[in-house]
Amino acid sequence: MASNNPERRDMSKEEKDFYRIVGDNLRVIIKAKGYRQLDFALKAGVPYSTLINYLDGARRLNLYKYSKIMDAL
Numbered sequence: 001m002a003s004n005n006p007e008r009r010d011m012s013k014e015e016k017d018f019y020r021i022v023g024d025n026l027r028v029i030i031k032a033k034g035y036r037q038l039d040f041a042l043k044a045g046v047p048y049s050t051l052i053n054y055l056d057g058a059r060r061l062n063l064y065k066y067s068k069i070m071d072a073l
Contacts, residue, residue, distance in 0.1 A: 019060060029073060
């Protein structure tokens with residue numbers, strides 16, 4: 001079933017590839033800064049499961065959440 005929420009809508013292959021790269025890079029930065037993923041999720045104010053979906057490229061990263069994550073970095 002398709003969702004009206006743009007973050008949950010099915011992604012094209014190109015979108016999946018893009019968000020996987022974004023997630024991989026974010027994972028590297030979080031690790032380089034010395035954070036555990038759970039601690040970073042708390043610092044960024046993002047649910048842990050949502051952060052994991054972003055890191056795996058399974059969910060779109062909207063501008064608001066991106067801003068929260070960048071502020072936490």
